[in-house]
Amino acid sequence: MEKKNIDWANLGFGYVKTDYRYVSNFKDGAWDEGALSTDDTVTLSECAGVLQYAQTVFEGMKAYTTEDGRIVTFRPDLNAQRLENSAKRLEMPVFPKERFVQAVLETVKANAAYVPPFGSGATLYIRPYMFGTNPVIGVKPADEYQFRIFTTPVGPYFKGGVKPLTIRVTDFDRAAPHGTGHIKAGLN
Template structure:
Protein backbone atom coordinates (compact mmCIF):
# COMPACT_ATOMS: atom_id res chain seq x y z
CA UNK A 1 0.00 0.00 0.00
CA UNK A 2 1.32 3.42 -0.99
CA UNK A 3 2.09 5.74 1.91
CA UNK A 4 -0.22 8.34 0.36
CA UNK A 5 -3.17 5.94 0.15
CA UNK A 6 -5.82 6.40 2.80
CA UNK A 7 -7.57 3.53 4.53
CA UNK A 8 -11.29 3.78 5.15
CA UNK A 9 -11.16 2.49 8.72
CA UNK A 10 -14.94 2.10 8.93
CA UNK A 11 -15.06 -0.27 5.95
CA UNK A 12 -12.29 -2.67 6.92
CA UNK A 13 -13.07 -6.32 6.40
CA UNK A 14 -10.92 -9.38 7.05
CA UNK A 15 -8.85 -9.19 3.88
CA UNK A 16 -5.12 -9.11 3.17
CA UNK A 17 -3.53 -5.66 3.01
CA UNK A 18 0.21 -5.39 2.45
CA UNK A 19 1.78 -3.37 5.24
CA UNK A 20 5.27 -1.83 5.33
CA UNK A 21 7.33 -4.39 7.25
CA UNK A 22 7.34 -7.98 8.41
CA UNK A 23 9.76 -9.95 10.62
CA UNK A 24 11.67 -13.03 9.47
CA UNK A 25 14.06 -15.39 11.23
CA UNK A 26 15.59 -18.67 10.05
CA UNK A 27 16.54 -21.85 11.93
CA UNK A 28 19.51 -23.83 10.71
CA UNK A 29 22.11 -26.10 12.35
CA UNK A 30 20.17 -26.10 15.61
CA UNK A 31 19.70 -22.37 16.16
CA UNK A 32 17.48 -19.43 15.26
CA UNK A 33 19.28 -16.42 13.85
CA UNK A 34 18.63 -12.95 15.27
CA UNK A 35 15.85 -12.12 12.83
CA UNK A 36 15.20 -8.89 10.95
CA UNK A 37 12.48 -6.66 9.55
CA UNK A 38 11.99 -6.64 5.79
CA UNK A 39 9.77 -4.86 3.28
CA UNK A 40 9.60 -7.95 1.06
CA UNK A 41 6.34 -9.87 1.51
CA UNK A 42 7.49 -12.77 -0.69
CA UNK A 43 9.26 -15.92 0.56
CA UNK A 44 11.41 -18.12 -1.68
CA UNK A 45 11.75 -21.73 -0.50
CA UNK A 46 12.84 -25.09 -1.85
CA UNK A 47 10.29 -26.93 -3.95
CA UNK A 48 10.82 -29.91 -1.64
CA UNK A 49 9.98 -28.05 1.61
CA UNK A 50 8.04 -30.12 4.13
CA UNK A 51 5.56 -27.26 4.57
CA UNK A 52 4.45 -27.78 0.97
CA UNK A 53 4.25 -31.57 0.94
CA UNK A 54 3.70 -32.81 4.47
CA UNK A 55 2.00 -29.89 6.19
CA UNK A 56 4.82 -29.22 8.63
CA UNK A 57 3.78 -25.71 9.62
CA UNK A 58 1.73 -23.86 12.19
CA UNK A 59 0.59 -20.32 12.85
CA UNK A 60 -0.90 -17.95 15.41
CA UNK A 61 -3.23 -14.98 15.43
CA UNK A 62 -3.31 -12.03 17.81
CA UNK A 63 -4.15 -8.34 17.67
CA UNK A 64 -2.81 -4.89 18.53
CA UNK A 65 -5.29 -2.30 19.83
CA UNK A 66 -5.10 1.49 19.94
CA UNK A 67 -6.45 2.94 23.18
CA UNK A 68 -8.23 6.26 23.72
CA UNK A 69 -4.96 8.03 24.61
CA UNK A 70 -3.24 6.68 21.47
CA UNK A 71 -1.25 3.93 23.21
CA UNK A 72 -0.93 0.64 21.33
CA UNK A 73 -1.21 -2.61 23.27
CA UNK A 74 -1.22 -6.37 22.73
CA UNK A 75 -3.60 -8.80 24.42
CA UNK A 76 -1.94 -11.80 26.11
CA UNK A 77 0.80 -12.45 23.50
CA UNK A 78 2.54 -14.74 25.98
CA UNK A 79 -0.35 -17.17 25.59
CA UNK A 80 0.05 -17.15 21.81
CA UNK A 81 3.77 -17.83 22.24
CA UNK A 82 3.06 -20.81 24.48
CA UNK A 83 0.39 -22.18 22.16
CA UNK A 84 2.70 -21.89 19.14
CA UNK A 85 5.35 -23.86 21.01
CA UNK A 86 2.76 -26.55 21.81
CA UNK A 87 2.08 -26.77 18.07
CA UNK A 88 5.82 -26.92 17.32
CA UNK A 89 6.29 -29.69 19.85
CA UNK A 90 3.51 -31.75 18.28
CA UNK A 91 4.78 -31.20 14.72
CA UNK A 92 8.48 -31.73 15.54
CA UNK A 93 9.53 -28.17 14.79
CA UNK A 94 11.98 -26.07 16.83
CA UNK A 95 10.33 -23.96 19.50
CA UNK A 96 10.45 -20.17 19.47
CA UNK A 97 11.63 -18.67 22.78
CA UNK A 98 8.69 -16.72 24.25
CA UNK A 99 10.76 -13.54 24.45
CA UNK A 100 11.71 -13.84 20.77
CA UNK A 101 8.07 -14.38 19.78
CA UNK A 102 6.81 -11.36 21.73
CA UNK A 103 9.71 -9.17 20.58
CA UNK A 104 9.04 -10.07 16.93
CA UNK A 105 5.38 -9.10 17.33
CA UNK A 106 6.36 -5.83 19.03
CA UNK A 107 8.84 -4.98 16.25
CA UNK A 108 6.24 -5.59 13.56
CA UNK A 109 3.59 -3.48 15.29
CA UNK A 110 5.98 -0.57 15.87
CA UNK A 111 7.24 -0.70 12.28
CA UNK A 112 3.64 -0.65 10.98
CA UNK A 113 2.17 1.80 13.49
CA UNK A 114 0.43 3.81 10.76
CA UNK A 115 -1.75 0.78 10.02
CA UNK A 116 -3.12 0.45 13.58
CA UNK A 117 -6.74 1.66 13.28
CA UNK A 118 -7.78 4.69 15.35
CA UNK A 119 -9.56 4.19 18.66
CA UNK A 120 -13.31 4.14 18.21
CA UNK A 121 -13.41 2.63 14.72
CA UNK A 122 -13.62 -0.93 16.01
CA UNK A 123 -10.68 -1.89 13.83
CA UNK A 124 -7.55 -3.65 15.04
CA UNK A 125 -4.13 -4.65 13.72
CA UNK A 126 -4.20 -8.40 13.17
CA UNK A 127 -0.81 -10.09 13.72
CA UNK A 128 -0.01 -13.40 12.03
CA UNK A 129 3.11 -15.28 13.24
CA UNK A 130 3.89 -18.55 11.44
CA UNK A 131 6.56 -21.25 11.18
CA UNK A 132 7.17 -23.38 8.08
CA UNK A 133 9.48 -26.30 7.42
CA UNK A 134 11.80 -25.54 4.49
CA UNK A 135 15.03 -26.75 2.87
CA UNK A 136 15.83 -29.65 0.58
CA UNK A 137 13.98 -32.74 1.78
CA UNK A 138 11.75 -35.32 0.11
CA UNK A 139 11.40 -37.98 2.80
CA UNK A 140 8.58 -37.96 5.34
CA UNK A 141 10.64 -36.52 8.18
CA UNK A 142 11.17 -33.15 9.88
CA UNK A 143 12.63 -30.37 7.77
CA UNK A 144 16.34 -29.47 7.94
CA UNK A 145 15.54 -25.74 8.16
CA UNK A 146 12.66 -23.52 9.31
CA UNK A 147 11.39 -19.99 8.78
CA UNK A 148 9.63 -18.03 11.52
CA UNK A 149 7.87 -14.92 10.27
CA UNK A 150 5.38 -12.34 11.56
CA UNK A 151 3.29 -10.02 9.42
CA UNK A 152 0.31 -7.80 10.17
CA UNK A 153 -2.65 -6.07 8.58
CA UNK A 154 -5.53 -3.84 9.70
CA UNK A 155 -8.86 -5.66 10.00
CA UNK A 156 -12.48 -5.03 10.81
CA UNK A 157 -15.00 -7.65 12.06
CA UNK A 158 -14.49 -11.27 10.95
CA UNK A 159 -18.25 -11.70 10.43
CA UNK A 160 -19.90 -8.78 8.64
CA UNK A 161 -22.31 -6.79 10.79
CA UNK A 162 -20.28 -6.86 14.00
CA UNK A 163 -22.09 -8.00 17.16
CA UNK A 164 -25.21 -9.41 15.52
CA UNK A 165 -26.50 -12.98 15.80
CA UNK A 166 -25.77 -15.39 12.97
CA UNK A 167 -26.94 -18.94 12.31
CA UNK A 168 -24.83 -22.09 12.05
CA UNK A 169 -25.55 -25.56 10.70
CA UNK A 170 -24.25 -28.93 11.87
CA UNK A 171 -21.56 -30.33 9.57
CA UNK A 172 -21.29 -33.98 8.58
CA UNK A 173 -17.52 -33.52 8.17
CA UNK A 174 -14.72 -33.56 10.76
CA UNK A 175 -12.04 -30.86 11.04
CA UNK A 176 -9.60 -33.07 13.00
CA UNK A 177 -9.13 -36.69 14.01
CA UNK A 178 -9.42 -37.96 17.59
CA UNK A 179 -6.01 -37.47 19.24
CA UNK A 180 -4.75 -35.84 16.05
CA UNK A 181 -3.78 -32.18 15.61
CA UNK A 182 -7.09 -30.61 16.67
CA UNK A 183 -5.46 -28.94 19.67
CA UNK A 184 -2.71 -27.44 17.49
CA UNK A 185 -3.04 -24.40 15.23
CA UNK A 186 -1.91 -26.37 12.20
CA UNK A 187 -2.89 -25.43 8.66
CA UNK A 188 -4.21 -28.91 7.90
CA UNK A 189 -7.09 -28.43 10.33
CA UNK A 190 -8.21 -25.39 8.38
CA UNK A 191 -7.81 -27.11 5.01
CA UNK A 192 -10.07 -29.87 6.35
CA UNK A 193 -12.72 -27.29 7.25
CA UNK A 194 -12.95 -25.52 3.88
CA UNK A 195 -15.44 -27.85 2.22
CA UNK A 196 -17.74 -27.84 5.25
CA UNK A 197 -17.61 -24.05 5.44
CA UNK A 198 -18.48 -23.72 1.74
CA UNK A 199 -21.49 -25.99 2.13
CA UNK A 200 -22.70 -23.92 5.10
CA UNK A 201 -22.09 -20.64 3.28
CA UNK A 202 -23.86 -21.86 0.14
CA UNK A 203 -26.88 -22.67 2.30
CA UNK A 204 -26.95 -19.20 3.81
CA UNK A 205 -25.28 -19.96 7.16
CA UNK A 206 -22.38 -18.00 8.65
CA UNK A 207 -20.47 -21.23 9.25
CA UNK A 208 -20.86 -24.80 10.46
CA UNK A 209 -20.63 -26.57 13.80
CA UNK A 210 -18.08 -29.39 13.94
CA UNK A 211 -18.96 -32.33 16.18
CA UNK A 212 -16.63 -34.57 18.14
CA UNK A 213 -15.01 -36.90 15.58
CA UNK A 214 -15.51 -40.03 17.68
CA UNK A 215 -19.27 -40.08 18.26
CA UNK A 216 -20.74 -37.08 16.38
CA UNK A 217 -22.99 -36.36 19.37
CA UNK A 218 -21.16 -33.40 20.97
CA UNK A 219 -20.21 -29.90 19.82
CA UNK A 220 -16.48 -29.39 19.32
CA UNK A 221 -15.98 -26.10 17.47
CA UNK A 222 -18.00 -23.41 15.72
CA UNK A 223 -16.26 -23.13 12.38
CA UNK A 224 -12.81 -21.64 13.03
CA UNK A 225 -13.83 -20.52 16.52
CA UNK A 226 -14.65 -22.04 19.91
CA UNK A 227 -18.25 -22.52 21.11
CA UNK A 228 -19.78 -21.34 24.36
CA UNK A 229 -23.27 -21.36 25.81
CA UNK A 230 -25.06 -19.66 28.70
CA UNK A 231 -27.41 -22.05 30.50
CA UNK A 232 -30.81 -21.09 31.82
CA UNK A 233 -29.35 -21.13 35.35
CA UNK A 234 -26.56 -18.72 34.28
CA UNK A 235 -23.59 -21.04 33.85
CA UNK A 236 -20.93 -20.28 31.23
CA UNK A 237 -20.31 -23.62 29.50
CA UNK A 238 -17.74 -24.45 26.84
CA UNK A 239 -16.90 -27.86 25.33
CA UNK A 240 -13.96 -29.96 26.43
CA UNK A 241 -12.35 -32.30 23.89
CA UNK A 242 -8.98 -33.55 22.66
CA UNK A 243 -9.84 -32.11 19.23
CA UNK A 244 -10.51 -28.46 20.21
CA UNK A 245 -7.99 -25.66 19.74
CA UNK A 246 -7.36 -24.06 23.17
CA UNK A 247 -8.65 -20.60 22.31
CA UNK A 248 -7.01 -17.73 24.19
CA UNK A 249 -10.26 -15.78 23.82
CA UNK A 250 -12.24 -18.68 25.29
CA UNK A 251 -10.00 -19.03 28.33
CA UNK A 252 -10.10 -15.27 28.80
CA UNK A 253 -13.91 -15.40 28.72
CA UNK A 254 -13.91 -18.21 31.28
CA UNK A 255 -11.99 -15.93 33.66
CA UNK A 256 -14.11 -12.86 32.91
CA UNK A 257 -17.38 -14.77 33.29
CA UNK A 258 -16.27 -16.00 36.70
CA UNK A 259 -14.43 -12.98 38.12
CA UNK A 260 -16.23 -10.05 36.45
CA UNK A 261 -19.77 -11.37 35.85
CA UNK A 262 -19.74 -13.82 38.79
CA UNK A 263 -21.07 -16.74 36.76
CA UNK A 264 -20.31 -20.37 37.38
CA UNK A 265 -18.00 -21.62 34.61
CA UNK A 266 -17.71 -25.17 33.31
CA UNK A 267 -15.75 -27.02 30.64
CA UNK A 268 -17.74 -30.12 29.80
CA UNK A 269 -19.38 -32.12 27.01
CA UNK A 270 -22.00 -30.14 25.10
CA UNK A 271 -24.47 -32.70 23.78
CA UNK A 272 -26.45 -31.90 20.64
CA UNK A 273 -29.57 -33.44 22.16
CA UNK A 274 -29.29 -31.08 25.14
CA UNK A 275 -29.26 -27.67 23.43
CA UNK A 276 -32.45 -26.67 25.26
CA UNK A 277 -30.38 -26.03 28.39
CA UNK A 278 -28.84 -22.91 26.78
CA UNK A 279 -30.55 -19.53 26.64
CA UNK A 280 -27.62 -17.91 24.78
CA UNK A 281 -24.76 -19.20 22.64
CA UNK A 282 -21.79 -17.81 20.80
CA UNK A 283 -18.57 -18.43 18.88
CA UNK A 284 -15.35 -16.89 20.16
CA UNK A 285 -11.79 -16.43 18.93
CA UNK A 286 -9.17 -13.79 18.17
CA UNK A 287 -10.57 -13.03 14.73
CA UNK A 288 -14.26 -13.40 15.60
CA UNK A 289 -13.93 -11.94 19.17
CA UNK A 290 -17.49 -12.96 20.13
CA UNK A 291 -20.09 -13.78 17.51
CA UNK A 292 -23.55 -14.43 18.96
CA UNK A 293 -25.19 -17.58 17.61
CA UNK A 294 -28.85 -16.98 16.84
CA UNK A 295 -29.62 -20.58 16.00
CA UNK A 296 -28.15 -23.94 15.00
CA UNK A 297 -29.80 -26.10 12.35
CA UNK A 298 -29.96 -29.69 13.58
CA UNK A 299 -32.03 -32.48 12.00
CA UNK A 300 -33.62 -30.01 9.56
CA UNK A 301 -34.84 -27.82 12.41
CA UNK A 302 -33.37 -24.47 13.50
CA UNK A 303 -32.79 -24.45 17.24
CA UNK A 304 -32.96 -20.77 18.26
CA UNK A 305 -31.29 -19.58 21.45
CA UNK A 306 -31.95 -16.02 22.69
CA UNK A 307 -32.94 -14.49 19.34
CA UNK A 308 -32.02 -14.49 15.67
CA UNK A 309 -31.87 -10.69 15.67
CA UNK A 310 -30.88 -9.52 19.16
CA UNK A 311 -27.82 -10.27 21.26
CA UNK A 312 -28.42 -11.93 24.62
CA UNK A 313 -27.63 -9.74 27.67
CA UNK A 314 -24.88 -11.97 29.11
CA UNK A 315 -23.16 -12.42 25.74
CA UNK A 316 -23.31 -8.66 25.25
CA UNK A 317 -21.83 -8.00 28.69
CA UNK A 318 -19.02 -10.51 28.07
CA UNK A 319 -18.24 -8.84 24.75
CA UNK A 320 -18.22 -5.34 26.25
CA UNK A 321 -15.95 -6.48 29.10
CA UNK A 322 -13.46 -8.30 26.86
CA UNK A 323 -13.28 -5.54 24.24
CA UNK A 324 -13.12 -2.92 26.99
CA UNK A 325 -10.00 -4.57 28.38
CA UNK A 326 -8.44 -5.01 24.94
CA UNK A 327 -8.93 -1.33 24.05
CA UNK A 328 -7.84 -0.09 27.48
CA UNK A 329 -11.22 1.16 28.75
CA UNK A 330 -11.48 -1.48 31.51
CA UNK A 331 -8.65 -2.67 33.70
CA UNK A 332 -7.99 -6.32 33.01
CA UNK A 333 -6.39 -9.02 35.13
CA UNK A 334 -2.69 -8.59 35.87
CA UNK A 335 -0.40 -9.60 33.01
CA UNK A 336 -3.01 -9.55 30.24
CA UNK A 337 -1.90 -6.31 28.57
CA UNK A 338 1.50 -5.68 26.95
CA UNK A 339 2.19 -2.03 26.02
CA UNK A 340 3.97 -1.38 22.72
CA UNK A 341 6.58 1.26 23.55
Protein backbone atom coordinates in the same frame (compact mmCIF):
# COMPACT_ATOMS: atom_id res chain seq x y z
CA MET B 1 2.56 8.81 14.53
CA GLU B 2 0.25 9.73 11.70
CA LYS B 3 -2.05 6.94 10.53
CA LYS B 4 -2.15 5.70 6.93
CA ASN B 5 -4.91 7.07 4.72
CA ILE B 6 -7.24 4.05 4.94
CA ASP B 7 -11.04 3.99 5.09
CA TRP B 8 -11.00 2.34 8.53
CA ALA B 9 -14.81 2.21 8.89
CA ASN B 10 -15.22 0.16 5.69
CA LEU B 11 -12.19 -2.08 6.01
CA GLY B 12 -12.96 -5.76 5.43
CA PHE B 13 -11.19 -8.78 6.88
CA GLY B 14 -8.54 -9.18 4.18
CA TYR B 15 -4.87 -8.61 3.47
CA VAL B 16 -3.44 -5.10 3.16
CA LYS B 17 0.34 -5.10 2.79
CA THR B 18 2.13 -3.18 5.54
CA ASP B 19 5.67 -1.82 5.52
CA TYR B 20 7.52 -4.33 7.72
CA ARG B 21 7.48 -7.96 8.71
CA TYR B 22 9.76 -9.95 11.02
CA VAL B 23 11.87 -12.85 9.69
CA SER B 24 14.11 -15.35 11.49
CA ASN B 25 15.68 -18.52 10.07
CA PHE B 26 16.52 -21.81 11.79
CA LYS B 27 19.54 -23.63 10.37
CA ASP B 28 22.17 -25.99 11.79
CA GLY B 29 20.17 -26.35 15.00
CA ALA B 30 19.82 -22.67 15.91
CA TRP B 31 17.71 -19.59 15.19
CA ASP B 32 19.48 -16.56 13.73
CA GLU B 33 18.96 -13.20 15.42
CA GLY B 34 16.03 -12.28 13.15
CA ALA B 35 15.21 -8.83 11.80
CA LEU B 36 12.51 -6.63 10.38
CA SER B 37 12.27 -6.72 6.59
CA THR B 38 10.43 -4.78 3.91
CA ASP B 39 10.42 -7.83 1.60
CA ASP B 40 7.04 -9.57 1.68
CA THR B 41 8.05 -12.47 -0.58
CA VAL B 42 8.91 -16.02 0.46
CA THR B 43 11.09 -18.13 -1.87
CA LEU B 44 10.96 -21.90 -1.38
CA SER B 45 12.09 -25.11 -3.01
CA GLU B 46 9.24 -26.96 -4.70
CA CYS B 47 10.06 -29.77 -2.28
CA ALA B 48 10.01 -27.66 0.91
CA GLY B 49 8.64 -29.40 4.00
CA VAL B 50 5.79 -26.92 4.22
CA LEU B 51 4.61 -27.77 0.70
CA GLN B 52 5.08 -31.54 0.80
CA TYR B 53 3.98 -32.37 4.35
CA ALA B 54 2.16 -29.23 5.59
CA GLN B 55 4.83 -28.62 8.19
CA THR B 56 3.64 -25.21 9.30
CA VAL B 57 2.15 -23.67 12.43
CA PHE B 58 0.61 -20.26 12.95
CA GLU B 59 -1.00 -17.90 15.41
CA GLY B 60 -3.27 -14.89 15.17
CA MET B 61 -3.74 -11.90 17.44
CA LYS B 62 -4.57 -8.22 17.22
CA ALA B 63 -3.18 -4.82 18.19
CA TYR B 64 -5.49 -1.98 19.18
CA THR B 65 -5.22 1.75 19.72
CA THR B 66 -6.56 2.74 23.14
CA GLU B 67 -8.58 5.87 23.84
CA ASP B 68 -5.43 7.61 25.11
CA GLY B 69 -3.52 6.74 21.90
CA ARG B 70 -1.42 3.82 23.16
CA ILE B 71 -1.04 0.70 21.01
CA VAL B 72 -1.63 -2.54 22.91
CA THR B 73 -1.77 -6.28 22.23
CA PHE B 74 -3.64 -8.87 24.26
CA ARG B 75 -1.61 -11.62 25.96
CA PRO B 76 0.99 -12.36 23.25
CA ASP B 77 2.73 -14.63 25.77
CA LEU B 78 -0.20 -17.07 25.52
CA ASN B 79 0.06 -17.06 21.72
CA ALA B 80 3.79 -17.75 22.12
CA GLN B 81 3.00 -20.72 24.35
CA ARG B 82 0.46 -22.13 21.91
CA LEU B 83 2.93 -21.72 19.00
CA GLU B 84 5.48 -23.62 21.09
CA ASN B 85 2.96 -26.41 21.74
CA SER B 86 2.06 -26.52 18.04
CA ALA B 87 5.72 -26.65 16.97
CA LYS B 88 6.53 -29.46 19.38
CA ARG B 89 3.55 -31.48 18.14
CA LEU B 90 4.81 -31.23 14.54
CA GLU B 91 8.44 -31.90 15.53
CA MET B 92 9.50 -28.38 14.68
CA PRO B 93 12.03 -26.31 16.64
CA VAL B 94 10.58 -24.01 19.27
CA PHE B 95 10.90 -20.30 18.64
CA PRO B 96 11.72 -18.88 22.11
CA LYS B 97 8.71 -17.29 23.83
CA GLU B 98 10.60 -14.15 24.88
CA ARG B 99 11.77 -13.61 21.31
CA PHE B 100 8.26 -14.26 20.01
CA VAL B 101 6.79 -11.54 22.22
CA GLN B 102 9.63 -9.12 21.39
CA ALA B 103 9.24 -9.80 17.65
CA VAL B 104 5.49 -9.14 17.87
CA LEU B 105 6.11 -5.82 19.64
CA GLU B 106 8.83 -4.80 17.14
CA THR B 107 6.64 -5.65 14.15
CA VAL B 108 3.64 -3.76 15.55
CA LYS B 109 5.80 -0.74 16.41
CA ALA B 110 7.32 -0.71 12.90
CA ASN B 111 3.79 -0.75 11.44
CA ALA B 112 2.21 1.67 13.94
CA ALA B 113 0.78 3.80 11.12
CA TYR B 114 -1.40 0.81 10.18
CA VAL B 115 -2.89 0.33 13.65
CA PRO B 116 -6.42 1.68 13.23
CA PRO B 117 -7.48 4.66 15.35
CA PHE B 118 -9.50 4.16 18.52
CA GLY B 119 -13.21 3.78 17.89
CA SER B 120 -12.86 2.82 14.22
CA GLY B 121 -13.99 -0.77 14.74
CA ALA B 122 -10.83 -1.97 12.98
CA THR B 123 -7.67 -3.59 14.38
CA LEU B 124 -4.18 -4.56 13.27
CA TYR B 125 -4.17 -8.33 12.74
CA ILE B 126 -0.85 -9.99 13.62
CA ARG B 127 0.04 -13.34 12.01
CA PRO B 128 3.10 -15.14 13.43
CA TYR B 129 3.87 -18.36 11.58
CA MET B 130 6.65 -20.89 11.04
CA PHE B 131 7.26 -23.40 8.28
CA GLY B 132 9.74 -26.02 7.06
CA THR B 133 11.89 -24.54 4.28
CA ASN B 134 14.39 -27.16 3.13
CA PRO B 135 13.58 -29.92 0.60
CA VAL B 136 12.00 -32.99 2.25
CA ILE B 137 10.84 -35.92 0.14
CA GLY B 138 10.72 -38.65 2.81
CA VAL B 139 8.23 -38.56 5.65
CA LYS B 140 10.34 -36.75 8.24
CA PRO B 141 10.60 -33.26 9.74
CA ALA B 142 12.48 -30.55 7.87
CA ASP B 143 15.91 -29.43 9.11
CA GLU B 144 15.49 -25.74 8.30
CA TYR B 145 12.64 -23.38 9.17
CA GLN B 146 11.55 -19.80 8.86
CA PHE B 147 9.59 -17.88 11.50
CA ARG B 148 7.77 -14.80 10.22
CA ILE B 149 5.30 -12.22 11.44
CA PHE B 150 3.23 -10.05 9.15
CA THR B 151 0.56 -7.54 10.06
CA THR B 152 -2.48 -6.26 8.21
CA PRO B 153 -5.21 -3.80 9.20
CA VAL B 154 -8.60 -5.51 9.26
CA GLY B 155 -12.22 -4.73 9.89
CA PRO B 156 -14.59 -7.08 11.70
CA TYR B 157 -14.41 -10.74 10.67
CA PHE B 158 -18.19 -10.81 10.41
CA LYS B 159 -19.10 -7.45 8.86
CA GLY B 160 -22.55 -6.48 10.16
CA GLY B 161 -22.37 -8.96 13.05
CA VAL B 162 -22.75 -12.69 13.38
CA LYS B 163 -25.75 -14.15 11.59
CA PRO B 164 -27.55 -17.14 13.16
CA LEU B 165 -27.25 -20.42 11.32
CA THR B 166 -28.76 -23.87 11.45
CA ILE B 167 -26.35 -26.63 12.38
CA ARG B 168 -26.49 -30.39 12.50
CA VAL B 169 -24.90 -32.18 15.43
CA THR B 170 -23.37 -35.59 14.71
CA ASP B 171 -21.12 -38.07 16.47
CA PHE B 172 -18.27 -37.19 14.08
CA ASP B 173 -15.09 -35.88 15.75
CA ARG B 174 -13.02 -33.33 13.88
CA ALA B 175 -10.10 -33.93 16.21
CA ALA B 176 -9.11 -37.50 16.99
CA PRO B 177 -7.69 -38.33 20.42
CA HIS B 178 -3.95 -37.61 20.44
CA GLY B 179 -4.37 -35.86 17.07
CA THR B 180 -3.75 -32.26 16.06
CA GLY B 181 -7.12 -30.57 16.63
CA HIS B 182 -5.79 -28.69 19.67
CA ILE B 183 -2.97 -26.94 17.77
CA LYS B 184 -2.92 -24.35 14.99
CA ALA B 185 -1.29 -26.05 12.02
CA GLY B 186 -1.62 -25.95 8.26
CA LEU B 187 -2.75 -29.56 8.22
CA ASN B 188 -5.90 -28.74 10.19
